[in-house]
Amino acid sequence: MRYNVVVIGGGISGVSIAYFLAEKSVERVVVVESDYLGNGSTFKCAGGIRASFTSREHVVLMKKSIELWGKLAEKYGFPYKRSGYLWLIEKEEDYIKFKRIRNFHNKLGLETRFVDQDFVRDVAPTVDTSRLVTALYDPLAGKASPFKSLHALYLASKKNGVEYRVGERVTKILAGKGAILGVRTSKEEIKSEFVVVAAGAWSKDLLKTVNVDIPIQPVPHHAAITEEYDRAFDPLLVDVSTGAYTVQTSHGHVLMGVEIEEVPGAAPVVRLDFLSKLVKVWSKWLPWLMDSNILRYWVGYYVTSPDHHPILGPIEDVEGLYVATGFSGHGFMMGPVVGEEISEWIINGRPSINETKNLTLSRFKEGRLIHEQAVIG
Amino acid sequence: MGEGVKAYICRCEGVTLSDVDKALEEGFRDIESIKRRLRIGMGPCQGRYCIPLLISYVARRLGVSPEELGYPSVRPPIEPVPAKMFLVVRKNEV
Numbered sequence: 001m002r003y004n005v006v007v008i009g010g011g012i013s014g015v016s017i018a019y020f021l022a023e024k025s026v027e028r029v030v031v032v033e034s035d036y037l038g039n040g041s042t043f044k045c046a047g048g049i050r051a052s053f054t055s056r057e058h059v060v061l062m063k064k065s066i067e068l069w070g071k072l073a074e075k076y077g078f079p080y081k082r083s084g085y086l087w088l089i090e091k092e093e094d095y096i097k098f099k100r101i102r103n104f105h106n107k108l109g110l111e112t113r114f115v116d117q118d119f120v121r122d123v124a125p126t127v128d129t130s131r132l133v134t135a136l137y138d139p140l141a142g143k144a145s146p147f148k149s150l151h152a153l154y155l156a157s158k159k160n161g162v163e164y165r166v167g168e169r170v171t172k173i174l175a176g177k178g179a180i181l182g183v184r185t186s187k188e189e190i191k192s193e194f195v196v197v198a199a200g201a202w203s204k205d206l207l208k209t210v211n212v213d214i215p216i217q218p219v220p221h222h223a224a225i226t227e228e229y230d231r232a233f234d235p236l237l238v239d240v241s242t243g244a245y246t247v248q249t250s251h252g253h254v255l256m257g258v259e260i261e262e263v264p265g266a267a268p269v270v271r272l273d274f275l276s277k278l279v280k281v282w283s284k285w286l287p288w289l290m291d292s293n294i295l296r297y298w299v300g301y302y303v304t305s306p307d308h309h310p311i312l313g314p315i316e317d318v319e320g321l322y323v324a325t326g327f328s329g330h331g332f333m334m335g336p337v338v339g340e341e342i343s344e345w346i347i348n349g350r351p352s353i354n355e356t357k358n359l360t361l362s363r364f365k366e367g368r369l370i371h372e373q374a375v376i377g
Numbered sequence: 378m379g380e381g382v383k384a385y386i387c388r389c390e391g392v393t394l395s396d397v398d399k400a401l402e403e404g405f406r407d408i409e410s411i412k413r414r415l416r417i418g419m420g421p422c423q424g425r426y427c428i429p430l431l432i433s434y435v436a437r438r439l440g441v442s443p444e445e446l447g448y449p450s451v452r453p454p455i456e457p458v459p460a461k462m463f464l465v466v467r468k469n470e471v
Contacts, residue, residue: 293457
């Protein structure tokens with residue numbers, strides 16, 4: 001049997017691409033996942049979803065993604081809330097910097113705004129506001145459960161005819177005369193008209209098998225959670241002075257992350273100094289954290305591109321070959337719009353949003369890198 | 378088993394054997410996926426009690442050996458640790 005589309009990678013990108021292809025009546029779609037669904041970056045992420053970025057491409061695509069998140073959550077009943085993002089600012093100079101960012105957001109139709117202590121206490125009653133100068137709030141942002149949303153899209157797409165091969169590894173992409181033939185897996189050869197590489201950190205080696213080089217690097221990022229609590233705070237919180245974040249999951253756990261020095265390409269190894277920095281940063285805003293228990297700690301990859309934007313769309317040298325990776329830490333939130341755009345591209349030869357075309361691999365060759373328009377820090 | 382009787386396999390998260398059966402029917406056939414589908418092993422015991430039971434049950438249901446299914450990744454700490462403990466850690470003390 002010849003497939004229409006082989007999707008390599010069963011994370012949020014791959015499953016969402018398969019889901020939207022099936023929704024648009026494309027038959028004979030197969031997702032090949034070497035380990036288990038979501039085992040790459042998807043199931044290690046915090047589940048935050050926002051459009052409040054600093055490039056036009058990110059803002060426009062994420063706005064569409066948020067619209068789709070709302071529809072999908074309603075249709076399939078997985079936890080998703082537009083509970084906002086809140087940037088906690090304790091230095092006057094950060095206020096000035098974030099004013100520029102707010103202006104940029106407002107210009108693109110995002111209602112990001114500064115809020116006072118009363119507002120913060122209302123949406124985040126367990127935050128100590130005594131050191132707060134101001135806070136920036138994005139009401140459109142929110143959070144979803146990575147496990148439940150990915151599983152929901154998997155079940156729905158399977159019902160719509162998508163085939164899943166879990167535990168089967170793609171070892172080589174097959175192409176001839178500049179066009180896709182299919183893939184070879186640990187079990188057999190699969191013929192296909194289109195191949196989509198959505199394999200996160202593993203995409204680079206897979207694309208090498210057809211002499212395509214993509215500039216991505218996996219950078220380890222660390223996260224930990226506490227035991228679960230009743231409502232502690234609704235928005236995802238960002239500590240502006242360190243870039244640390246925390247989110248209370250739909251299950252009640254407080255999930256936290258903070259950057260520590262890491263070498264791109266390094267193995268994801270747990271480090272005690274991460275937990276020490278994490279607790280130090282977050283107990284500043286959440287004094288009760290000191291007496292809570294840390295339940296789990298894990299390390300995942302930000303699959304990072306040189307301009308911190310994804311590499312999306314067709315690879316021009318190989319007809320029928322598509323890529324969706326390099327999300328640089330934002331792949332989960334972008335999942336639905338990536339599914340929508342790649343499926344449109346495959347079916348109609350072009351994506352539905354103009355800005356998506358700016359994200360193809362050719363931008364690196366042509367020097368069209370995406371520039372941040374309101375640089376933070 | 379009698380009508381309306383529930384057999385719990387994970388007490389922390391309240392997961393029953395019929396939940397496991399349903400996950401298997403949905404196509405979740407490996408321990409990592411079943412764990413995330415049902416939250417089995419993700420409570421305070423961190424899977425110490427339920428995961429061996431789960432592996433044994435799923436192995437019998439699928440007709441494979443427990444070794445073939447394998448044990449899911451163990452995330453540190455081994456048991457819940459008060460956050461303030463990590464503040465007294467010196468930087469290079471790993």
